Amino acid sequence: MTRPPKKKQNPIHASISSWLDTLPLPFLESLANQLNADAANAKQLLVDRAPKRWVVYEPMVLLPSGSFTAAPWPALLKSVAPPQKEALWTAILHHLSPSNSKPPLTHLAINEGIPLHLSHRNNSATTPSQSTGEPGRQQQPSEEEENLLRAPAALHPLHGSFGPAPSTSTSSSRPTQADFRSALWVSTTQNGIVQTWAPRHTMFSRGNIKEKARLLSFHSPSSSSSSNSRHTARVRKKETLRGRWAVDLYAGIGYFAFSYARLGMQVLCWELNAWSVEGLRRGAEANGFSVRVVTPPSAGEGGGNEVDLAEVLGLGNEEGDRSQIVVFLEDNRRAAGRVREARERIGAEQLEVVHVNCGFLPSSEGVWRDAWEIVQTGSGGDVWLHLHENVGVGDIEGRKEQVQALFDRWKRERGDGGPKEAKVEHVELVKTYAPGVWHCVFDVFITRDSV
Template sequence: MASRQLDDKKSHRKLKPRSRPVNPINAAIQSWITVSLPPLESAGQDSRNESLINSAPKRFTIYEPLALLPTGSFTSETWASTLGVCGEVACNSLWQSILQEISKIGQGVVTHLAVNEGIPLHKAGEEDENVRRSPSGLRMLFGDFGPSEGVGEHPTKSDFEDAFWVGTKQNGILQTWAPRWTMFSRGNVKEKARLLAFKRPSLTKGTKEERGESWAVDLYAGIGYFVFSYAALGMRVLCWEINPWSVEGLRRGALANKWSVKVIEGDDLLLPVNQLLAGKERIIVFLESNEKALERIGEIQEAGNARNIEHVNCGFLPTSEPVWKSAWEVTKLAPEAWLHLHENVGAEDIESRRGSVQGAFETWAAASGANLRTPKVEHVEQVKTFAPGVWHCVFDVRITGGSISNNGT
């Protein structure tokens, strides 16, 4: 009988419902409403408070020490009217309360709060494309995000030191950036992992001496999204990037991962190529337009370096097509190479686009004459949805049959 009673107690414990953890943002708002929000007449107050809770953001992303809220947070009619009549002290009290509650959940202490409003396609007030992908729409709610006045497009070392920097780790690799000046695309984690697992051509082609040193090229380096995947594979990487804030993030991230890195900018761009590569750094970043990449890599190869370029990454949306021919040309000395071409494609157009990409490279191959290189679109990776019915795709083009061996003979 005692045994049966014990079993009943165990059964009762199993059926006991677990208490659900309170969303930290909701907890902060409820406390703020009680302590800081001016009261209304009873019926209106209950309705307002319920609306504030229901329309508040439920999700957040931590990039220490930043908590980033999703697009549209705190913009509902109720929030806009409520925050509009609150003073700065009351608003800051809300933001601080949210940071305190998020810090309690054990994912890291956060001191800054912002809303991610996406990356505008064009510069503010201009028709020019926002090719630097500057996050000018970032809505900063609390914390010092660094200077903005007088920084312009040519930041100084002091600007970098005074800026607010954040970081995260994906696939075991650290990345860092200044959120006021540089975008970060969390959704690229899948493509980074794919590159880390990608079959290396040089590992199956000849001896180490015959293969020579392995290189990768990234023509849209950013803060090192894909650069770091290649570096983690033991390759040396040549990079091009025009946003100095992204280059500084790449530099800091490389050092955080214990990879040597060299940034070539300003007057140093005029130095002889042998001098530029003399330090044997794992990552070499050119702060200039990738329009100069083909000519510069040609000079580097003539000097005996970067002859075995195994991978070229062309990671720009909505399309990286302007650099595809350059990617084709810089791999001409490698017996096998892979080009990774990023593009936004309609879901129903993926296969037809695959055919047109194949056709473009076959045209360039036919024009090469005696250089019997063979291109083939081996795979199309659907990375993530970019918009309804539109996919961010990567076309993997495998090129075989380079005319000169990797050791330069």
């Protein structure tokens, strides 16, 4: 009789079991006494309450939020010596490292959600960014500000150097090239596109993979996407996308910008977080896209509007820089004005925009009017706006009607000479953001011709 194959042990649990066997017996007996159990049951309880899942972003392993916070883990980690704790983290990395020719995994951290607000803390307290090796150790907040840069302030490094500590203020000075060089940079590949970021300073959302794929197939008439089937007649041939532009008003590390670039478009980006811009630059190079970063002077240094967008993009100049991706490290509220000024100088037909992406949660509504203005100053072809927002599952249809009413009003205010139609043609449900809440994308099709 053939025995069924033995179930393979979870590699994290296997590493923990091996590590527990290295601890002195009196130590385990003391822990067992505290739990009113024998040593074997105490060990099993620790294994059972250890994390079961992980994500690899080479060379880092990211454990889920709350890892090693269930009793008796906090007491155990507090009582073991630092070398013993380090032995645990390295054992986990060893068991999770690939057995093929890939380099071993070298960094370990616990993930936390991206906070909507950042706390300013007393300097004498221990910050979450410090690698204490003890999960869940945080300071008491004193005051808060909005986390505009979506900094992963609660990431808990466990093993390896993650580089300089992140700032707790959105108004702090920008990082230096030395900061970039000393930081840990990780990467992953989705839909054949490399994404690169510094996990201590910028976020990464795996759940956006569906929306990235949708954009990659947006102009494919053979796509099975439910949204693509709604606009088959408006699909552009790939060769007609070359020389056209996509505008990404919340570029991040290139989540959606790279999808547009892969389609052959040039991409004009705005991003306020210098760490994200550096990740975008590194990711663009890894994907073979030419990229240029523009850092205008701040308002306090003489304005910031003196940068000539037409000159930056190489428009109207045969010898200009024609980088496929151009990213402005500045507030996206300057975007519409820069586009308008460039078109006034060289002609609207030289900067034809096909897509405008507004990918910010919980709502990107703050730049919808700017996206609309970018459309107004253009000429000729039709444009797709992709507006991201979190919406309650029972409110999606009502919100769609509100978005439509908003564009109807802006069209009436514009009067003659603007687009003939602005229609919310589709709502894409990207992923659940929270129970009963969907990350939605409202596709607004804008045309100057009769439909």
